Amino acid sequence: MGSGIKPTDVRFRIISFVDNRGKIIRVITNLINLTPKEIADLYRMRWSVEIFFRWIKQNLNVTRLFGATPNAVYGQMYAALITYFIGQWLYLHCKSNHQFEKLNRIIFLFVLQHGTLPTSWIVSVYNALRYYNAEESLSPIFG
Structure with missing residues (x-):
């Protein structure tokens, strides 16, 4: 990763997997110690959280939180x-x-x-x- 002029010192890898709709998803990660299946599972879990927050914003009309605690x-x-x-x-x-x-x-x-x-x-x-x-x-x- 990075350009030829200033390459990065961190190693990355590309993981490809198929989502529930049959679409190929490619994820770039620096998590070398996880299997591709574990990375795909993490991606799916993260996407579920994003969908939940979208539902909250759309249905509960909570676009921002008023407190931090x-x-x-x-x-x-x-x-x-x-x-x-x-x-x-x-x-x-x-x-x-x-x-x-x-x-x-x-x-x-x-x-x-x-x-x-x-x-x-x-x-x-x-x-x-x-x-x-x-x-x-x-x-x-x-x-």
Whole structure:
């Protein structure tokens, strides 16, 4: 590796393997003491982590972390997950009531967050929460 003028002192090797889709992946590594299978497994595990973080950014709307301590990160992730699951629950309990006014989940969550949800959907959210509250025999959510 490196140019002819200034070559690197570190030895590298190229590992080739096939991913789940049949695509050939080539990885350059300086891990000489690992087998090609171990390097391929490490790559797959790393890629799984990247996919998980992409899911967090896209679905939980967590583009950056507000704290650096483990407790701050856990708190932010738990809050984002709770918000996500409440939004999912509301969407699933309200969408069947609307035959003509279809909203996909992403648009539903966006307009719910920005306060521009159509009136018929607001009524469905209210009714779903009232029904759930009555079924669980909790103190009233709405007066």
